[in-house]
Structure formats: C-alpha cells, structure tokens
Amino acid sequence: MFSFLQKIGKSLMFPIATLPAAALLLRFGQDDLLGIPFMSAAGAGIIDNLAIIFAIGIAMGLAHDGNGGAALAGAVAYLVLTSSIVTINESINMGVFAGILSGIVGGLLYNKFYNVKFPQWLAFFGGRRFVPIITAATMTILAGLLGYAWPPIQEGIDSAGEWILNAGMFGVGAYGFLNRLLLPTGLHHVINTVVWFDFGTFTDASGEVVRGEINRFLKGDPTAGPFLSGFFPIMMFGLPAACLAMYATAKKHRKAVVGGMLFSIAFTSFLTGITEPIEFSFMFLSPILYVVHALLTGGSMMVAYALDIHHGFGFSAGAIDFVLNYGLAKNPLMLLVMGLVVGVIYFVIFYFLIIKLDLKTPGREDEDEDGAENASSSNAAVDVRAYHIIEGLGGVENIVAVDYCTTRLRMTVKDTDLVNEKDLKRHGAMGVMKINKTNVQVVIGTAVEFLGDAMKPRVANGNPVPSDSSKDASVENETTEEPAMKRVIAKDFEMPIKGDIIPLSEVPDDVFAKGMMGQGFAIMPTGSVLHSPVDGRVVSVFPTKHAIGIETDTGIELLIHVGLDTVKLKGQGFETLVEQGQLVQRGDALLKLDLEFLKANAPSVATPVIFTNLTEQTVTMMKEGFQEQGTASILKVE
Incomplete structure (x- = not known):
C-alpha cells in the first residue's frame, strides 16, 4: 500500500506540472495585467479541467510502460464515471477525486490487460485496444455503486475540510507541519491534492462552482490563500538562510566545494519554490534539523494566518509566483517582512544546532566526504552518470523499476541493502532514502528526468560500460590495464x-x-x-x-x-x-x-x-x- 501510494504521488506530479502554464495564462489575461480575455480563458481551460487531466496523468504514471493507451483508458474512465453518476444523483460533484479514481482504475486495468489475447476472429480487440473497453465496463459498474455511496463520503470529506478550514491557525499550522513531514515519503503530494484542489467552494461571477485552495485563489475568492501564504517565507527566505548556515559551519577547506552547490539550490528555492534539493541535503544527515524545519513551516503558516495574509501560487511558493499573483493577494508585502524574520530565525537555529550538536551537514562529514563532491561529478555526461547510478543501486540485477518525480528517482529494487549510498553521492546524488526493503529514493535535483530517461534503456540492456572518455578511473583501469x-x-x-x-x-x-x-x-x-x-x-x-x-x-x-x-x-x-x-x-x-x-x-x-x-x-x-x-x-x- 505504501509503495502504491508513492506511485500515485509520483503520478500526480505529471498533471501538476501543467499548473504553471495555467497560472501564467490565467493571470496575464486578467484586467490588472494584460487584459486579454482569451488568454485567461486558455488558462481556465486547464484549471477547470484538472479532474480529467489528473485521470490521464495518473493512468499513464501507473502504467508499467507509460504507454498512451493507459492515458486513453484514464480519460474513458473519467467520462463514463462523470456522465453516468449524475443520472443517479444530479447533485454529485466528485471534483478531482473523480479524476484520481479514474486514473487509478485506468492504470491498473492497463497493467492487467495490455497484452490480453483473443481468438483470431476477435484479435482486433485484443491487447491495448481491449483496455478502454474493459475500463468503460468497469467504470459503469463503479458509477452505479458510487451514485449511492459517494454522497455520504463527500459529506465526510466536506466536513473534514470545513473543520480544517475553520480551525483557524491550528488547522493551517497542522497542514504546514504535515506537508513538510511527509515530504521524505512523497505522500505530501496526496494531502496537497486534497487541500489544493478539493477543500472549500467558491462561486465565481459566471455562476461556476470552484473547489480547492489554488483554484479558488486564482479565480478571485477573497477567502482563499491561508493554506498557501505561509510557504512563501519558508521557500524564499527560510531554506536559503539554512543553506547560508550550512555554508558558514562547513569546514574551511570544504567551503569552496559545497559553496557552489548550496548557492545553486538556495537560488532555486528562492526563485521557483523547489526545495527538495535543500531539504534532502540535511534531512538524513541531521534529522533533528528536518523536524525543526517542519515545525517552523507550521509556525510560518500560523503567523501568516494571524496577519490575515492571502497569497497563492500555481506551482510553488517562489519569487515567480509571488510576483505573478501579487495583484490577487491581500497584504502580500507582509510576507517579505515575515521572510526576513524567518530567514534570521532559520540561520540562527541551524547555525546553533549544527555547531552545538556537531551535525554532519554538507561540508562537515567525517568520512571520505565525497558526498559533497556531487557538484563536480554532476557535470559528467548523463549517460556515464546513469551507468554509475545504476551500479550504485546494486546493478541491473537489483533494479525492478525506474521512476522519478520532480527532483528524485523513485526506485523499486529487490533489496535496498545492496544500494551503495556513498557511490550514489559520489556520482551526483544529494540524498538517499531507503523507504523499506524494496523502495529507495535518490535525490538528484531538477535534472532527474534526463537521468531517469537515460537509466531506463541502460537497465533494459544490462548497463554496458560506457565508452565515453569521462568515465572514472576505476572503469578505465578495467579496460586499459596491461x-x-x-x-x-x-x-x-x-x-x-x-x-x-x-x-x-x-x-x-x-x-x-x-x-x-x-x-x-x-x-x-x-x-x-x-x-x-x-x-x-x-x-x-x-x-x-x-x-x-x-x-x-x-x-x-x-x-x-x-x-x-x-x-x-x-x-x-x-x-x-x-x-x-x-x-x-x-x-x-x-x-x-x-x-x-x-x-x-x-x-x-x-x-x-x-x-x-x-x-x-x-x-x-x-x-x-x-x-x-x-x-x-x-x-x-x-
């Protein structure tokens, strides 16, 4: 179940990646910016149809080969479900849950029936062509059941959502704390999807009912934003200040090595709100710092709520979204004031704990310290790097499946004990987390997609030694030794x-x-x-x-x-x-x-x-x- 939830979390990142485009179009088309209605309509076309986008993205993400046939099955499942369920109860509106459920069903059925074979006279309908057919039949039955079962479920979800939304600072703070605490497992995507795209309702000027914190904020709901605002000080100021503290406490002879890495990931966090490279740089070396970080995130959310700040984002709480959505925000300048204070707090706490407890953050390791060398090795050719990462994971014999999300490889292996963390860090990994005996996550950074795509054919072909001259000396010795x-x-x-x-x-x-x-x-x-x-x-x-x-x-x-x-x-x-x-x-x-x-x-x-x-x-x-x-x-x- 844990592995399955991780796959859903990873699959959610594919459709969520469309949100920056939607937010840009929606905002630039507004009257307070360019005032181009068709541009706003283009962005709304994505925001308003997130459910079917989720259905397509999740189905394709769950498919064992990422085939488009699974995406079609997800779309068919969603259309069948939403069209038929309202005939039983026209008040039912499953929102993004309809898309998530449809994507799961479509993806699972694809994996089950993609290679089914029929007699010759029915052979045309075999294989992948059969998947949308069985999906339609399955979703028809499921729609009949959900037509009666969903209303009390939705009532329970709405009640939980209303409790969190109405719990004031406590609800907002609890969400911020759990959002960071669950990040190592990837399950934060699951709770984000519920809060961002389902909790709360707003009826816009056209009479359309909009659900979810992000959708409501972008559509102009004045009450939306408390579950988003508090992330800006953390991602724009807090975590970059943590990088500064790690640099300041690094050993003198290591500062030049780790400085470039820490600056680049700090700037990425400030500009885009992508924080995982920073968080994984200390998450496992110093877990106490990560717990402090989660608590500070919850605290930032509570303070932003207390100051009545309403701001939001289409992708993440970085400077780009801060500027882009400034016109929709309430008291946005207070976030900059908060950010400066949060930055000082992060620097002081991190610096004190690192020195006092002698925490082994980047630049302070006792061993070979080759983990911090990843900045230089990450410049190696992607194919060569893929070779070494596969070997560090225990070789092709140990690898079951290669997946990745925004910044990390999500690997299914036969035995995590065979994973060599030191080798992985030597060749560019910022962090390694062994989830259980068969699941390991390797934090690479925003270039993970290229590495993951390079690894897949290598795994399929037995990971041959690369011919590239940039391979390391140990590989060269194997081929050139007399x-x-x-x-x-x-x-x-x-x-x-x-x-x-x-x-x-x-x-x-x-x-x-x-x-x-x-x-x-x-x-x-x-x-x-x-x-x-x-x-x-x-x-x-x-x-x-x-x-x-x-x-x-x-x-x-x-x-x-x-x-x-x-x-x-x-x-x-x-x-x-x-x-x-x-x-x-x-x-x-x-x-x-x-x-x-x-x-x-x-x-x-x-x-x-x-x-x-x-x-x-x-x-x-x-x-x-x-x-x-x-x-x-x-x-x-x-």
Whole structure:
C-alpha cells in the first residue's frame, strides 16, 4: 500500500506540472495585467479541467510502460464515471477525486490487460485496444455503486475540510507541519491534492462552482490563500538562510566545494519554490534539523494566518509566483517582512544546532566526504552518470523499476541493502532514502528526468560500460590495464584466516566450484577474524558485510566471500573493520566473524578467495590443508 501510494504521488506530479502554464495564462489575461480575455480563458481551460487531466496523468504514471493507451483508458474512465453518476444523483460533484479514481482504475486495468489475447476472429480487440473497453465496463459498474455511496463520503470529506478550514491557525499550522513531514515519503503530494484542489467552494461571477485552495485563489475568492501564504517565507527566505548556515559551519577547506552547490539550490528555492534539493541535503544527515524545519513551516503558516495574509501560487511558493499573483493577494508585502524574520530565525537555529550538536551537514562529514563532491561529478555526461547510478543501486540485477518525480528517482529494487549510498553521492546524488526493503529514493535535483530517461534503456540492456572518455578511473583501469602487470609473488600473499585450504571444486556452489567468477581457492575457517592477504586498497565492502573486495598495487582484484548464501543474513554474524577506499597491508584485520552463528544459519562457511580479473595468468597453489593465519607463500600468480 505504501509503495502504491508513492506511485500515485509520483503520478500526480505529471498533471501538476501543467499548473504553471495555467497560472501564467490565467493571470496575464486578467484586467490588472494584460487584459486579454482569451488568454485567461486558455488558462481556465486547464484549471477547470484538472479532474480529467489528473485521470490521464495518473493512468499513464501507473502504467508499467507509460504507454498512451493507459492515458486513453484514464480519460474513458473519467467520462463514463462523470456522465453516468449524475443520472443517479444530479447533485454529485466528485471534483478531482473523480479524476484520481479514474486514473487509478485506468492504470491498473492497463497493467492487467495490455497484452490480453483473443481468438483470431476477435484479435482486433485484443491487447491495448481491449483496455478502454474493459475500463468503460468497469467504470459503469463503479458509477452505479458510487451514485449511492459517494454522497455520504463527500459529506465526510466536506466536513473534514470545513473543520480544517475553520480551525483557524491550528488547522493551517497542522497542514504546514504535515506537508513538510511527509515530504521524505512523497505522500505530501496526496494531502496537497486534497487541500489544493478539493477543500472549500467558491462561486465565481459566471455562476461556476470552484473547489480547492489554488483554484479558488486564482479565480478571485477573497477567502482563499491561508493554506498557501505561509510557504512563501519558508521557500524564499527560510531554506536559503539554512543553506547560508550550512555554508558558514562547513569546514574551511570544504567551503569552496559545497559553496557552489548550496548557492545553486538556495537560488532555486528562492526563485521557483523547489526545495527538495535543500531539504534532502540535511534531512538524513541531521534529522533533528528536518523536524525543526517542519515545525517552523507550521509556525510560518500560523503567523501568516494571524496577519490575515492571502497569497497563492500555481506551482510553488517562489519569487515567480509571488510576483505573478501579487495583484490577487491581500497584504502580500507582509510576507517579505515575515521572510526576513524567518530567514534570521532559520540561520540562527541551524547555525546553533549544527555547531552545538556537531551535525554532519554538507561540508562537515567525517568520512571520505565525497558526498559533497556531487557538484563536480554532476557535470559528467548523463549517460556515464546513469551507468554509475545504476551500479550504485546494486546493478541491473537489483533494479525492478525506474521512476522519478520532480527532483528524485523513485526506485523499486529487490533489496535496498545492496544500494551503495556513498557511490550514489559520489556520482551526483544529494540524498538517499531507503523507504523499506524494496523502495529507495535518490535525490538528484531538477535534472532527474534526463537521468531517469537515460537509466531506463541502460537497465533494459544490462548497463554496458560506457565508452565515453569521462568515465572514472576505476572503469578505465578495467579496460586499459596491461595483463602482464598482474602478478603476485608467493611471499606477498598470506593466509587470511586460520583454517583448512580446499580447492574451489570442493565448494558446494557451482558458481564458485566451476570457476565462473575466476580462479582461486577456498578456506574452511576455524578463526574468527579475516585479515588482508595482500597489500592493496579496499574497493568494495558489501552492505551485507559478507564479502570484501581488494585491489593490489599490481592491478589484481581479489574477492573474499565468507560462507555461502550469507547475503541472506543481512549482515548478522559479521562486523566490518575497514571502509571502502581504505589502504590495507598484509595482516590488517578486515572482518570479524561470529563463526558459530554462521555455521548454524548458513548452508556452508566455505570461504572462496577469488581473483576476479585474471585473463592470461594462472593461480598456482603451493600449500594445502590446515594453515595458520599469516602463513606466507601459499600461492603465486604468474
């Protein structure tokens, strides 16, 4: 259900993206601006038909392939529903809920029947052509049920809406707080849709009944705006001030690196009201700051309500919408005064908490700190970046579906434990959130659409290594390394753990036993600590801690895989003692094992030691049987 709601939230962003165009046309056509009636009518054409736009957009967003056939099914569902339900009760007006419901039904039916096959004489109506047909039939039945069931539901929604609308500062503040608090999950789009497009009614000069905070504001309802006004100080001043605080508290040698990124996302928030890049920059590094941010948003909404400020937007509460809708607003200049105060409050609170609690905001990380390097890596070619993001997500084998919304990838994966957050940040991610075991969101910024579109064909084609010269050094090494350099002298390789050496052929797993992953040997360990057998660099530490990759200075790549099927233990029984990128010497401790736990919960504790990139070289074993950890000259590679 959570994943399903996320998909709906993501799908809502597609039709909501039409609102800026509608707002521009509607406002510029008004008498207080250009006074061009047909321009206002063009904007109203979008605003007045949001329900069917939602039906089309949601259906297409839910479709597994985004096909236009799903969009047609959504439109058919909406037309059937709204035309037939009024014959039962002519007072029914489902508003945007009719569009949302129609889009969901159309999208789900498309996924169910898009490839249905019929006998030859009915083949014309098979496949995608059948989807609008079954959708029409389904919606006819549903309209019959809703004709009697919807009136009490609508009464309940109207009552809830009236309570929130009439709850004064408390209702407005609660909405502002929840709006930000739900943002990490993407479910804020769902409550926004209800408030923006359904709560409240207004009858305009032509006698048309308009629903929703945004629609009512743009159509001139003098009571509309309290649920929108308080966002302007936050998005135009508060969050940019938070960026300034993060810059001021960054380590001196990191300021130049994070400064450009923080300025660009701060300016984006001020101008357009798109805030996710800022919020995700501290949301998971410092959750306490995000809770403070949500509380301050609720407070801003309450203060704007208390000052009787009415302002609104067609897309988001940035400077563009502030200026565009200035003529419709009430007391708009007070928002600028509020904004200056809010900016000071944000800067002081963020600066104090970051310093006092030593929060690891951008520029203050303790580790490799490559997450803040994303400003430079984001300039790489989109295709190369898509390659690295896919690899950071665990490779094509771990990816089930690629989706995205305004600023983030919304990925469905097989196992979020295989997602490498550090690699994702190294290649441009501003934040990573693991929703549950199969859903992860990667914050990219406003260029996410191009990245997402580049990833989809790559996933379908197995994510081949890009030929672009801008790929990173590790990829270049894989393709340009001279085989003759890859060798290990016998005295330079030591037994990594106490135990019995066995040939790979005796490992009870075909992948290892048949040498599919490379040459090597295996150990039946009796010790509890795994040590590095060579001098080199740790190139991979698996999230589930069961395997470690090392590269020697001669270019040999070594994989040590502790036990069989131990990935399923999700890290239990292991304690990593090194980090990715760390230089190690022979004998350095890599991994601590709970051997009794592993023996009880894994099919085997046989530990393959594999040389994964040897082509012309041969691994020759020089010792066998039981060996103590640290024993040298057990093999050579020539």
